[in-house]
Amino acid sequence: MNSEILNIEDIDFSISIDSLIESNIIPPKFRMCTFDNYYPDKNYPSQEEIKRKLNTFVKQMEDFKKIKRKPKLLRKISKVKKPKNIYLDGIFGVGKTHLLAAIGNECKYNSAFLSFSELVYLIAFYRLKDVVMELSDKFDIVLIDEFELDDPGDAMMGINFIREMNKTECVVAATSNTIPSQLGERKLDILVFKERIGKLVNSFDTIIIDGKDYRIRQKKIEFNSTNKSIESIFKSYKPKNRKKLIVDFEKLVEKLREVHPFRYTQLSYDLDALFIKNLRPFSKDELMDTLRFSHMIDTLYYGDVEIFANGECSIFDLFHPDLKDGKFKTKIGRCLSRLSEKCTLIKQNQVYLEAFQQQNLQNTYSRLTYL
Numbered sequence: 162m163n164s165e166i167l168n169i170e171d172i173d174f175s176i177s178i179d180s181l182i183e184s185n186i187i188p189p190k191f192r193m194c195t196f197d198n199y200y201p202d203k204n205y206p207s208q209e210e211i212k213r214k215l216n217t218f219v220k221q222m223e224d225f226k227k228i229k230r231k232p233k234l235l236r237k238i239s240k241v242k243k244p245k246n247i248y249l250d251g252i253f254g255v256g257k258t259h260l261l262a263a264i265g266n267e268c269k270y271n272s273a274f275l276s277f278s279e280l281v282y283l284i285a286f287y288r289l290k291d292v293v294m295e296l297s298d299k300f301d302i303v304l305i306d307e308f309e310l311d312d313p314g315d316a317m318m319g320i321n322f323i324r325e326m327n328k329t330e331c332v333v334a335a336t337s338n339t340i341p342s343q344l345g346e347r348k349l350d351i352l353v354f355k356e357r358i359g360k361l362v363n364s365f366d367t368i369i370i371d372g373k374d375y376r377i378r379q380k381k382i383e384f385n386s387t388n389k390s391i392e393s394i395f396k397s398y399k400p401k402n403r404k405k406l407i408v409d410f411e412k413l414v415e416k417l418r419e420v421h422p423f424r425y426t427q428l429s430y431d432l433d434a435l436f437i438k439n440l441r442p443f444s445k446d447e448l449m450d451t452l453r454f455s456h457m458i459d460t461l462y463y464g465d466v467e468i469f470a471n472g473e474c475s476i477f478d479l480f481h482p483d484l485k486d487g488k489f490k491t492k493i494g495r496c497l498s499r500l501s502e503k504c505t506l507i508k509q510n511q512v513y514l515e516a517f518q519q520q521n522l523q524n525t526y527s528r529l530t531y532l
């Protein structure tokens with residue numbers, strides 16, 4: 162068997178829930194992110210200001226770490242206090258996770274990085290108090306990416322987590338998303354967050370990152386046509402240090418149903434590239450499959466896995482409008498934004514391109530490469 166190729170049936174999805182705590186390091190896509198390689202957009206002066214603010218925060222964390230080790234009496238007279246938690250909000254692709262990862266990468270303290278979904282899985286599996294104890298014992302700061310307010314149950318779990326963490330000496334930094342359609346009411350999520358979190362809000366510095374999707378700032382939109390098939394591109398693709406996998410969309414969706422979503426991480430451990438054949442839209446009755454697929458995309462995004470796909474639909478038709486506008490619109494919008502960065506559509510015809518231009522979606526979704 163070709164050692165570069167992995168078969169979906171051969172993936173060992175048996176990782177344990179403990180691996181979420183054990184493998185809490187900054188994921189591959191963000192491992193090199195620092196404040197130095199965060200380039201503030203000159204059109205949005207607040208970005209430079211945020212960078213300065215977070216640099217100061219890192220210094221406060223380092224000072225706090227030093228004093229944490231001192232005897233109680235010395236600590237009492239010291240002016241160094243536990244830094245406030247941080248909440249970073251902004252639209253898709255504005256660099257929230259980059260900055261969150263930079264907080265972890267720049268520091269001389271121990272940080273744990275978890276997505277909000279991973280945190281929810283952990284809390285659902287263990288008792289909240291055990292999760293808090295485990296994290297606060299081992300780490301000085303917990304970085305939670307994508308704090309979600311869509312689902313009130315999950316949001317409540319997150320809020321209870323913060324309440325318990327505030328009783329410890331471990332700080333929390335979190336990101337959350339304002340969806341593009343709420344651009345005009347940019348502060349909406351912050352308001353919802355403040356409302357949901359009630360009194361705990363005082364333990365947070367809430368920071369809004371103004372600006373545009375960096376995926377648009379950086380990437381040229383390329384539309385090339387070719388007759389290459391997904392199979393031939395798969396054949397010539399050379400993985401760097403992981404493997405490549407080609408799978409039919411239906412088979413993939415079926416597999417995602419069989420495996421608990423926290424285990425999708427295995428895909429990002431194993432793969433450099435995922436090739437999806439025969440992509441087709443999710444209907445409005447396929448909410449659960451949609452959520453599983455979106456979660457898989459989030460996982461692949463963290464793992465910096467390249468995605469190639471062909472099929473009857475464009476990325477923008479992948480989800481039924483009721484899904485895109487429904488209860489989980491943030492999750493789905495984020496999935497589309499990430500797909501636009503990571504997914505190469507193969508052999509799309511001009512009809513989709515025209516529809517895409519007509520809807521003027523370029524402003525929201527940046528890179529689509531048509532091979």
Ligand SMILES: Nc1ncnc2c1ncn2[C@@H]1O[C@H](COP(=O)(O)OP(=O)(O)OP(=O)(O)O)[C@@H](O)[C@H]1O
Pocket residue numbers: 194198199200201202251252253254255256257258259260338375376495498499
């Ligand atoms: N100002 C910036 N300077 C350099 N790189 C940036 C900047 N902003 C974003 N990036 C890069 O752009 C990509 C998207 O950024 P990131 O994932 O941090 O955005 P996000 O706001 O977390 O998006 P999402 O809403 O999908 O979670 C990343 O590769 C990140 O390193």
Ligand SMILES: [Mg+2]
Pocket residue numbers: 257258259306307336
């Ligand atoms: Mg992010």
